[in-house]
Amino acid sequence: MRNIERAFRNHTRIDKIRVAKFVTSTINSNLPEITNHDGSLNTVLGLLEKGDINCAGEEITGNLFDSSDATESNQTRVARQPNEIAGTGIVQTEEEKKKAEEDARRRREEEEEAERQRLAEEEAEARRIKRENSPLNKFLKSIRKFGTKILEDESE
Numbered sequence: 001m002r003n004i005e006r007a008f009r010n011h012t013r014i015d016k017i018r019v020a021k022f023v024t025s026t027i028n029s030n031l032p033e034i035t036n037h038d039g040s041l042n043t044v045l046g047l048l049e050k051g052d053i054n055c056a057g058e059e060i061t062g063n064l065f066d067s068s069d070a071t072e073s074n075q076t077r078v079a080r081q082p083n084e085i086a087g088t089g090i091v092q093t094e095e096e097k098k099k100a101e102e103d104a105r106r107r108r109e110e111e112e113e114a115e116r117q118r119l120a121e122e123e124a125e126a127r128r129i130k131r132e133n134s135p136l137n138k139f140l141k142s143i144r145k146f147g148t149k150i151l152e153d154e155s156e
Helices: 004-012 042-050 067-073 094-132 135-155
Strands: none
């Protein structure tokens, strides 16, 4: 593609963009799109040639373009845990993104509920303290204390 380097620079704001002009190794494939010498897949082929770990995290062994390897990689896989991929550069699938969002939403709701309960308990404690320290309550306590003191003196 013409001006692809400039397009990447404009979009990513990274000045050092390197596009492979040619691939020096021999590529064997049954697909003519891969073996074409038009330069359309040079960067991808160069990255695949130098990379030893694919984006899903499994090691690449043998020929990259064998059809037998492709069928194995299309098998159903167990979704990764969000903490397993944090900071590793692994791209999440849609299922993993939805699960991570659901887990985050559930944790946020639990935290909000715990905060609401804590605030309700604090309000109840504040009401109890206010009621105990109210002038009416203090007056009633002093009357009860006076009454019990008088009754104790007479009974002794």
